[in-house]
Amino acid sequence: xxxxxxxxxxxxxxxxxxxxxxxxxxxxxxxxxxxxxxxxxxxxxxxxxxxxxxxxxxxxxxxxxxxxxxxxxxxxxxxxxxxxxxxxxxxxxxxxxxxxxxxxxxxxxxxxxxxxxxxxxxxxxxxxxxxxxxxxxxxxxxxxxxxxxxxxxxxxxxxxxxxxxxxxxxxxxxxxxxxx
Amino acid sequence: xxxxxxxxxxxxxxxxxxxxxxxxxxxxxxxxxxxxxxxxxxxxxxxxxxxxxxxxxxxxxxxxxxxxxxxxxxxxxxxxxxxxxxxxxxxxxxxxxxxxxxxxxxxxxxxxxxxxxxxxxxxxxxxxxxxxxxxxxxxxxxxxxxxxxxxxxxxxxxxxxxxxxxxxxxxxxxxxxxxx
Numbered sequence: 001x002x003x004x005x006x007x008x009x010x011x012x013x014x015x016x017x018x019x020x021x022x023x024x025x026x027x028x029x030x031x032x033x034x035x036x037x038x039x040x041x042x043x044x045x046x047x048x049x050x051x052x053x054x055x056x057x058x059x060x061x062x063x064x065x066x067x068x069x070x071x072x073x074x075x076x077x078x079x080x081x082x083x084x085x086x087x088x089x090x091x092x093x094x095x096x097x098x099x100x101x102x103x104x105x106x107x108x109x110x111x112x113x114x115x116x117x118x119x120x121x122x123x124x125x126x127x128x129x130x131x132x133x134x135x136x137x138x139x140x141x142x143x144x145x146x147x148x149x150x151x152x153x154x155x156x157x158x159x160x161x162x163x164x165x166x167x168x169x170x171x172x173x174x175x176x177x178x179x180x
Numbered sequence: 181x182x183x184x185x186x187x188x189x190x191x192x193x194x195x196x197x198x199x200x201x202x203x204x205x206x207x208x209x210x211x212x213x214x215x216x217x218x219x220x221x222x223x224x225x226x227x228x229x230x231x232x233x234x235x236x237x238x239x240x241x242x243x244x245x246x247x248x249x250x251x252x253x254x255x256x257x258x259x260x261x262x263x264x265x266x267x268x269x270x271x272x273x274x275x276x277x278x279x280x281x282x283x284x285x286x287x288x289x290x291x292x293x294x295x296x297x298x299x300x301x302x303x304x305x306x307x308x309x310x311x312x313x314x315x316x317x318x319x320x321x322x323x324x325x326x327x328x329x330x331x332x333x334x335x336x337x338x339x340x341x342x343x344x345x346x347x348x349x350x351x352x353x354x355x356x357x358x359x360x
Binding site for chain 2: 001002003006007010011014015017018019020021022023026027029030033124127128130131133134135137138140141142144145147148149151152154155157158161162163164165167169170171172174
């Protein structure tokens, strides 16, 4: 499948509703348990997605359009949700993620990007030159990497409970593949 | 987190709505593409989940209650969806999965299982003795293994499009962990 802007927006627009349908009002054991020290729960992941909506995807897209490769993106804070989610419920986070994503997609559509725009380059502080289409493809794939993580973290809670079936359940054999 | 029947039902009851919110009316490239020869698309996975609702989980639970370890479960057909999904749309499959899951959970609740029931044993054709609680925990974890798979299969479609960001996206480093 080729990258297209409509395919990317279609996926990005569905993630908040999918997480909402899956996580809202689930017993807290499913949503607050993690995989051990220095790992994230589903609650942590939703907070991380919110921080991305605020500081990563659209701010970087606008930096590419405005500054090209002349200015590096602001490094992303992967631990911001530890502060920003404090005192909030999962329901509040799900609502906030949904609202921010919707606003960001409205802003993305309003840019009316053309094929030539998608080839414009920016500068990632660690990866170097990247294109606008790579940034937008990564926004969608980043949703998928965290859906993949949430399903793995939740499955971990029943690792013992499934008994001998663990041999057949691929998600229990996923090593995590953490980002550097 | 400990296994409990309410926690298990809470998760099982949400999976159809989560898949529906994520997959319905997505461009077909996302839902019909797979990871290569002998791998499944999201469309294939929903068909597989339907076959499980028809032939695996509740039929096996009832076999445990009726026959204990004296009769082995009927082996599960992991390729049934290749026949059964033919000619159907993804929207039809999502509706069918939702309806069957709802009926099965109604039937599970009506059994009014007590703690002693959950320790009853049945016989798996390959794994040997298994308990009813292990079967029910596996039902929920099986949903999670396929959410994990669907997110991985969809991410695979943008493997090239993300460019250098692939290094940071854990889902692109998941080897699949196929069941034997």
